[in-house]
Amino acid sequence: MELEWNGIPSITLVHEALRGSAEAICRVSGMAGYPFITVDYPHVPTAIWTDDEIASIAKAVAPEVHRQLSA
Amino acid sequence: MGTVQAPQHEYLDVDALVDDYHERGWTDGLPIVAPTPEKVERFLAVAGLRGDEVLGHVPTREVTVTAEQVAINAVMAGCRAEYLPTVIAAVRAHLHEKANCHSTTGTLSGAFQMVIVNGPARAALGVACEGACFGPGFRANATIGRALRLVIRNACRAIPGFLDRASFSTPARYSMCFGEDEEGSGATWRPMHVERGFAATDSTVTVQSVMVVVPATDFTARTPEAVCDTLVATIRSKGTSGDAFLEGAGEVVVVIGPEHRRFFLEAGWSKDDIRANLHPRITALDGPGRPVKFPDTEPERLLLVAAGGPGMGESWVFIPHLSRAITEPIRTAVTTSP
Numbered sequence: 001m002e003l004e005w006n007g008i009p010s011i012t013l014v015h016e017a018l019r020g021s022a023e024a025i026c027r028v029s030g031m032a033g034y035p036f037i038t039v040d041y042p043h044v045p046t047a048i049w050t051d052d053e054i055a056s057i058a059k060a061v062a063p064e065v066h067r068q069l070s071a
Numbered sequence: 072m073g074t075v076q077a078p079q080h081e082y083l084d085v086d087a088l089v090d091d092y093h094e095r096g097w098t099d100g101l102p103i104v105a106p107t108p109e110k111v112e113r114f115l116a117v118a119g120l121r122g123d124e125v126l127g128h129v130p131t132r133e134v135t136v137t138a139e140q141v142a143i144n145a146v147m148a149g150c151r152a153e154y155l156p157t158v159i160a161a162v163r164a165h166l167h168e169k170a171n172c173h174s175t176t177g178t179l180s181g182a183f184q185m186v187i188v189n190g191p192a193r194a195a196l197g198v199a200c201e202g203a204c205f206g207p208g209f210r211a212n213a214t215i216g217r218a219l220r221l222v223i224r225n226a227c228r229a230i231p232g233f234l235d236r237a238s239f240s241t242p243a244r245y246s247m248c249f250g251e252d253e254e255g256s257g258a259t260w261r262p263m264h265v266e267r268g269f270a271a272t273d274s275t276v277t278v279q280s281v282m283v284v285v286p287a288t289d290f291t292a293r294t295p296e297a298v299c300d301t302l303v304a305t306i307r308s309k310g311t312s313g314d315a316f317l318e319g320a321g322e323v324v325v326v327i328g329p330e331h332r333r334f335f336l337e338a339g340w341s342k343d344d345i346r347a348n349l350h351p352r353i354t355a356l357d358g359p360g361r362p363v364k365f366p367d368t369e370p371e372r373l374l375l376v377a378a379g380g381p382g383m384g385e386s387w388v389f390i391p392h393l394s395r396a397i398t399e400p401i402r403t404a405v406t407t408s409p
Contacts, residue, residue, distance in 0.1 A: 017382050045330065048384075
């Protein structure tokens with residue numbers, strides 16, 4: 001959000017387990033409804049991911065990242 | 072005329088009462104709720120108990136604990152009336168001979184009493200089982216655990232510098248109470264109280280006195296076997312000695328968080344499957360670290376409990392003091408306060 005406030009288009013990736021925290025931060029920052037992309041299980045929430053896992057997550061979220069950046 | 076037998080005191084206001092209770096050594100240092108005779112009687116009525124009903128003894132201290140004493144301390148702790156049957160069950164469990172009140176509340180190690188709630192009472196009372204359940208923020212957890220500790224202080228005489236001889240003590244002695252996340256642990260996991268002989272529809276309290284708490288943190292494990300490896304290493308980092316009075320070591324409690332639990336559930340492992348993996352390895356005399364001195368024939372002394380919230384790849388290991396974990400039924404139907 002701070003990047004957004006500085007005029008830099010940005011994308012936020014959040015694990016589904018931490019959705020509640022992300023929504024709370026958006027709310028207290030005055031940006032309720034700020035869009036973020038979620039990563040879900042079987043990927044662990046703490047992002048201790050293998051290189052292959054990271055590549056597969058990147059491939060999976062890329063279309064939505066592109067869509068949000070060009071919206 | 073009321074039925075409360077305890078000596079009564081009059082105060083100009085609540086502040087004066089709180090100050091006087093603190094000066095007399097009747098609190099844990101935090102403010103308390105005034106235990107008026109009316110409140111104490113209402114609590115006992117909700118629990119369906121007479122005030123003079125004896126719940127147990129601490130023979131070495133010449134202590135007999137009555138329902139009235141427990142009701143007074145439950146009011147002081149901030150309980151709602153409907154929590155009292157759960158507090159009563161926790162007190163009965165703690166006063167069981169093998170729970171070893173005198174040792175576990177007087178010890179230099181500063182052991183604390185862990186209260187685990189199972190069954191329908193969790194939802195009825197609002198006992199937290201998921202995220203942050205070991206910490207502050209939940210009235211039932213905070214006050215049920217505190218009530219037991221106030222009973223230990225005020226009825227069982229475990230007062231720092233007197234019969235409480237802890238070198239450091241622990242903040243967990245203010246309160247430590249949570250529920251098992253039975254709903255979040257799948258059909259293959261039997262709740263702890265069912266494993267210990269109760270019906271799923273029963274509500275129970277299990278109390279264990281704990282000397283050491285060790286988080287078993289592992290973000291990289293992706294299989295049940297890998298989580299078990301971490302649990303074995305964590306348990307053996309402390310181990311626990313046996314005691315003839317307890318017929319071996321008391322129950323080790325492992326609270327398995329959801330990020331570890333899901334690997335067991337996805338692979339179809341029951342709690343017994345986990346025990347079959349862990350028990351021989353934590354009791355082996357020749358492994359790394361220190362073994363747990365369980366009898367070979369009693370793997371059920373390893374208590375497995377589901378609780379906690381998502382996020383951390385973590386389970387928690389609770390190493391007992393010289394005590395057996397005791398499970399008591401919550402005997403009175405749960406009702407709602409007016």
